Amino acid sequence: MNVLRQASLMFLLASGLTLVIISGGFDLSIGANLTLSACLAAGVMKSGAPPILAIAAAIGTGTIVGVLNGLAVTALRLPPFLATYGMLWILQGLAFRYMGGNEIYGFPTSFRALGTGFMVGVPIPVYIMGAVLVVGSLFMKKSNFGHELYAIGANTDVAILSGIPVRKRRISVYVISGLMSGLAALVYLARVNAADSGMGEQLLLPVIAAILIGGTSLFGGSGSLLGTLFGSLILALVINGMNLLNINATWQPLVVGAVLLAAVLVGIIGRNGNERIG
Secondary structure, rough: OOOHHHHHHHHHHHHHHHHHHOOOOOOOOHHHHHHHHHHHHHHHHHOOOOOOHHHHHHHHHHHHHHHHHHHHHOOOOHHHHHHHHHHHHHHHHHHHHHHOOOOOOOHHHHHHHHHHHHHHOOOOOHHHHHHHHHHHHHHHHHHHHHEEEEEHHHHHHHHHHHOOOOOHHHHHHHHHHHHHHHHHHHHHHHHOOOOOOOOHHHHHHHHHHHHOOOOOOOOOOOOHHHHHHHHHHHHHHHHHHHOOOOOOOOOHHHHHHHHHHHHHHHHHHHHHHHHHOO
16 A cells, blocks of 8 residues: 555656657656645645645646646747756746745645545545546547547657647647646645655656656657556555665665666667567
């Protein structure tokens, strides 16, 4: 259950990014988006407002950031890597400014249940993860929207000639990625019961690693949310195993980085093999 709870946060943050990568884009701002969303939600609750307003603040902030990323990539025609890298610094700066070097902690029990509560012996974040997995997988497999994302990621020019509204679809996936960052921020905030300006800083690398381990190609056009779930579980097991073996925390990023490079290498080899066969 501990591993599932760890994997649930990783999966929520990775699910939106998976769709972005499938469509041929990238979003480096998800960790900073989580940070700002969590900090604003914490501030709302500490002001005495009900948790529902804090939830709206986090989801709203994450979604707005997604819209801005989508417009930067489509309307301004900036490369996704540069656009979202710039957004990362903007969001991090806003979080630092808002928090002023302080920490906000101590939230209502009703809100904390979102990250620490159980239902029939299963952590509530696991139920949230399951709901996102089911809805997202059906959405990608059964809807025209999902099929169009794969087509855009595989070959953008062909997708345009086929009449697919590429710009709208790309904006949509960045919005979804931002929304999921806001949702992950709420689960994370409820779990740790505190917010600070660096809380999402260490999440980006493990999330990318989970997506790549799950089989999603950095080149776009292939991947699945189910694969991302498996990648999140594998990475959670690796991290949990290192903790159980008392491996120094300073070595753990090195292991995660090695796993990420190995996943990228396997993906490149597989892609080259498929191209030779084709």
